[in-house]
Amino acid sequence: MQLQKTFKEGYVKTLRDAVKSEVAIPLYGADNFEVDATQIKRLANVYAPEGLAEKLDMIWEDDLQSAIAIYEAYEIISPLLASNEAFWAYLTHVDLFSYAQKRWPKVKEPNCSANYILDHWFLGTNGVLRNAIASMWWSVYNTIDETQDNKYELTEVLFKNYSMRVIHFGSYMLIRHREAMIGILSFLKDNPEIMANAFEYRGRFISKYFNRLGAVKQLAYMKRDFFYDVCSSLKDKMLSITKLKHQSDESLYNDIM
Numbered sequence: 001m002q003l004q005k006t007f008k009e010g011y012v013k014t015l016r017d018a019v020k021s022e023v024a025i026p027l028y029g030a031d032n033f034e035v036d037a038t039q040i041k042r043l044a045n046v047y048a049p050e051g052l053a054e055k056l057d058m059i060w061e062d063d064l065q066s067a068i069a070i071y072e073a074y075e076i077i078s079p080l081l082a083s084n085e086a087f088w089a090y091l092t093h094v095d096l097f098s099y100a101q102k103r104w105p106k107v108k109e110p111n112c113s114a115n116y117i118l119d120h121w122f123l124g125t126n127g128v129l130r131n132a133i134a135s136m137w138w139s140v141y142n143t144i145d146e147t148q149d150n151k152y153e154l155t156e157v158l159f160k161n162y163s164m165r166v167i168h169f170g171s172y173m174l175i176r177h178r179e180a181m182i183g184i185l186s187f188l189k190d191n192p193e194i195m196a197n198a199f200e201y202r203g204r205f206i207s208k209y210f211n212r213l214g215a216v217k218q219l220a221y222m223k224r225d226f227f228y229d230v231c232s233s234l235k236d237k238m239l240s241i242t243k244l245k246h247q248s249d250e251s252l253y254n255d256i257m
Contacts, residue, residue: 001050003042005094007086011039012122015089019117028101028117029108033093040090046081048095049073056099063136064159066099068152070133071140082141085123088134092121100132128176129166139165142178143185154185160195164203180210180219183227191235198242205238205247206231212256 007015018024027033052073059065074082081087092100104120106112119130128134143155150156158165158181184206188194194202213219213230231238241247 001047003044004046004048005040006043006084006090007035007093008039008041009086011036012086012089014039015093016118016122019114019122022114025112025114025117028112028121033097035093043081043087046074046077053096053098056096057102060099060102063162064156066103067136067140067159068155070136074137079141082134082137083128088128088131089122091133092131096133103132135166138176142176142181145182145186154182154189157185157189157195161199161203163200177220179222179224180227183224184210184231186224187228187231194235194238201244201247202238202241205241205252206234208247209234209253209256212253216256 015024019028052069055069056066059069077087100121101107104116106116107120115124118124120132123131123134128138139158140152140155143158144151145154148154210219210227210230237252241252246252
């Protein structure tokens with residue numbers, strides 16, 4: 001096996017600036033993305049997985065299976081490396097360029113915007129949450145529960161709803177908090193009626209509630225049982241939400257102190 005390659009840090013800025021200027025936008029619709037070979041280096045103790053690109057090209061329409069494949073291919077990387085833009089940018093531009101194009105096909109359209117590329121090929125305004133590869137890895141990493149026979153059971157719950165994964169939990173950074181994700185998803189698994197109806201609004205309420213709660217409690221230090229118990233205490237409120245306007249009712253948040 002060969003050591004995994006990555007971009008040098010300064011090269012990411014060069015590529016990003018070329019996209020912002022719109023000069024490079026057409027390059028992202030080509031069959032291959034040409035990069036400067038002098039701006040590539042190898043990572044120590046991280047090996048490039050074999051056959052990942054081909055596997056993803058076959059299952060790219062299935063986000064759950066794609067995410068698991070990406071995570072298992074890079075299971076040993078540290079959270080520090082997993083937060084590094086150069087690493088993910090290399091994958092989206094080189095090793096997994098074809099997959100990124102299939103997953104985010106507007107890149108081939110003539111009116112593709114610079115922000116679209118910055119979000120999905122780099123770490124854009126939403127950080128890792130929209131990047132074509134990083135978002136998948138983090139979604140699995142923070143939902144694995146090794147205490148279960150199927151350690152991906154909660155990952156499967158997360159991937160049942162795109163808005164929950166990227167918009168609701170992602171917008172409030174809950175998806176970067178493993179204990180929070182395991183606690184909340186465990187509750188949703190045990191109470192499937194919450195997701196069965198109007199979850200577009202209920203999911204927004206959950207994320208909004210914890211965002212407000214984070215202003216008065218140090219959620220970063222809380223364990224999964226705390227998040228599960230809070231969700232349990234909110235179950236009746238969740239079930240009462242069936243329309244968009246309901247999750248904006250300020251009385252739903254009065255118990256936050």
